[in-house]
Amino acid sequence: MSSKVRVRFAPSPTGGLHLGGVRTVLYNYLFARHHGGEFVLRIEDTDQSRYVPGAEEYIYETLEWCGLVPDESPLKGGPYGPYRQSERKPMYRPYAERLVAAGQAYYAFDTPEELDAMRSELRTDANPNPQYDGQVRARMRNSLSLPPDEVQRLLDAGTPHVVRIKMPPGETVTLTDMIRGDVSFDTSTVDDKVLLKADGMPTYHLAVVVDDHLMKITHAFRGEEWLPSAPVHILLWRYLFGEDAMPQWAHLPLILGPSGKLSKRDGARYGFPVFAANWTDPKSNELTEGFRERGFLPEAFVNLLALLGWNDGTDQELFSLEELVERFSIQKVHKGGAQFNFEKAQWFNHEWIKRSSPARLLPEVKALFQSKGWDTKDDAFLETVIGLVKERCTLLADFVPQAGFFFEQPSSYDSASFIAKWTPEKAAFFERLADTFGQEPDVADADREAAFKSAAEAAAIKPGELQLPLRVMLVGGKFGPPVFTIAGLLGGAETAARIRKALAAIG
Structure with a gap:
């Protein structure tokens, strides 16, 4: 294993990037930067049936918006390319064949119809999704159940087949997780996963192990939903490269929504984004809103993601990316799921806009x-x-x-806020004020306020009764910065024009 920290994010280009995926990127990035290491982006596009045009470009754009730019990627290249698995296709079969030769994997010639028939026959209420495992493999068409000469005949004839791992029965496989400690698995409960598909493409299971080895990945962080696959990957490391060469693993907690794991449906149901940026499905033309388009700053988005499952042990909540790099520790990532709260997310954005x-x-x-x-x-x-x-x-x-x-004059006025105390004398005051302001376009704010108060005193009207109507005349409602600052930025002519327009509307 390389002595230099090397981490990777390996998404499939199948659609928009969920905030859970971006958090995985973030934790990888922070860990690499904290340790002076390298962050690799690898595109896992081996399942061509799920490939979605534009999804890969979306990933690059999203990571750039977040400020989490990889050191090596299909765009930037690097010493361990290519960085798209589809372009690495010739690399995988030799490893699959090595496993078959060692008796650790086998050829399976079963047709889709035969697999469906097996599942239909074995399906019960207790076992609604039968697996191709150690008990089932003996009754199927594979190189373990067929005579060697028949296997060779099928291979010579170019019969479509996959390569499956042969899971050993009754073994305990243990993974030391950087977040969870030791996690053990019984190999008898794991099915014989496909490693190489009939089209020669690897599945995730073979590709992730081979690529992590060839790219010298030292630490592999991914979502906890991949934990059930860990025993397959541990065995593949053991068989192909030795467990000592295996990266250190960390399985990140789920991000939870109102009804379990946060999903796109939660966003649609409750009205908040779950993708980093807008994504339009090219097939359905369905738009899924992103945090970027909702109006989030990338600094706020990254900050809130970092705290969805991690903290540095203090009460601090606002962190710049540089501070996160300095403070981050994978051991301080929580085991339990992190609850997403959109109100809290908005708080982060508000604070970042202010700062x-x-x-x-x-x-x-x-x-x-x-x-x-x-x-x-x-x-x-x-x-x-x-x-x-x-x-x-x-x-x-x-x-x-x-x-x-x-930038534009009000089209309506909240006159209800002052109309009860409106008098002809106040209307006359504002007519005179418009004349005054119109003739003095470049007066300082303080001087304009002094002139306003002086005119109010001359008209025997309390200035406090006039400032709210002036604000409404200039902005349309009871909001905004100090009213004389507004008037100063608008200028004397525009301020006078707005007063006259409002007086005509108020009547």
């Missing part, structure tokens, strides 16, 4: 404003606006209602 500089938020917010058709003026103006409203924003989309009045 982000206007310059950091500028690209995303500017794109949002431009999508509304607004004249976004210059970047310095935008950064000022962002700085004024960002503490009121939970999602990036909130910048639109919170700052939209800087």
Whole structure:
């Protein structure tokens, strides 16, 4: 095994990337960076029937958005390529043949119809899904049950076949998991998994072992749903390369939703995203919303994922990626499932928006404003606006209602908030104020506020009774930054125009 830490994420390009998958990426990435190691992206596309066009590109885009860019990948290359399993196809058969020659695997010639007949015959209430295992293999068409000359005849004739591992009976196989400690398995309860398919492609079981060996992977982190497959992989390591060469394993806890393991259906049912970014299924054209498009910052998304199953033993909740790299330890990942809470996820985003500089938020917010058709003026103006409203924003989309009045005049007014105390004298005050502001376009905020209070005193009206109507006239409602700051950014002419428009609407 390599002395340098090397980890990998090996997704299948079959659709969008669930936040559980991104968390697996994150933990791999953090572990590698913490130990000065390397993070590898390997595309496991051996099941061509499940391959979805665009899914691989989606994976690259998502990881780049998250800031979790691999050191080696199909895009970047590296010393252990190729990094798509479909391009590594010739590498796998020799290992499968070696296992057959050693009596640790066998050829199986069963047709799909014969397999269906076996399952139908053996299916019971107690065993609803019969497996091809040590008890069943003797009655099937394989190189263990057929005479050697018949096996050779079938091979020479090019008869379609798979290679299956021959699981030994009654052995206990133990895995030392970095999170869970020792986990033991009875080999008698595990079926003879297919290692090499009839098309010559490996299954996950053979490919993951061969590729991890050839790519010198030192640590393998994956979801706990893969634990039942661990005895097969341990035996393959033992048979092919020796258990001492096996990576250290860690099986990550599930991410839980309201009704068990978090699923795409949970997102649709409860109205929150479960994918990192928007994914449109090319066959059904079904759109699954992502955190990115919902308005999450990648810093917040990565932060909330890190704490779904891990903490550093302190009460700290907000971590930059650099802080996570420094603090991360795989031993502090929890064994139990992590409950996803969308309200908490939004809290993370709100906090990250607040702590982000206007310059950091500028690209995303500017794109949002431009999508509304607004004249976004210059970047310095935008950064000022962002700085004024960002503490009121939970999602990036909130910048639109919170700052939209800087770019277009209100179309309606919350006059109900002050109309009960509205008088002709107040209307006259605002008519005069519009004239004043219109003639003084470049007055400082403090001077404009002083002029406003002075005019109120001259009209014998309390300034406090006039500031709310002024705010509503400028923004349409009872929200926004300090009202004279708003007036200063709008400028005297625009402020006067809005006052006059509101007065006409209020009547």
